[in-house]
Amino acid sequence: VDILKGATEYIQVLSDVLGAAKDSERQNLDRQNYRNNPSEAPISLAGDLSRNITQHASCTVGLKNEEERPWADGGSG
Numbered sequence: 001v002d003i004l005k006g007a008t009e010y011i012q013v014l015s016d017v018l019g020a021a022k023d024s025e026r027q028n029l030d031r032q033n034y035r036n037n038p039s040e041a042p043i044s045l046a047g048d049l050s051r052n053i054t055q056h057a058s059c060t061v062g063l064k065n066e067e068e069r070p071w072a073d074g075g076s077g
């Protein structure tokens with residue numbers, strides 16, 4: 001059951017990252033069309049993706065740590 005729960009959370013994180021990447025790409029395409037400077041968009045997209053992945057990864061680690069330490073919330077563990 002724990003493996004299934006972990007896999008589900010992992011899939012959700014990947015889905016969130018993919019959604020954020022698509023949003024960033026749309027924003028960058030809008031900026032690119034406005035500025036008409038194609039060399040700037042890929043750099044911006046890479047930075048946005050990197051930030052999103054880092055945020056989601058740290059969130060997942062936090063969830064995992066809470067699961068491993070049931071005593072941390074004052075439970076009988």
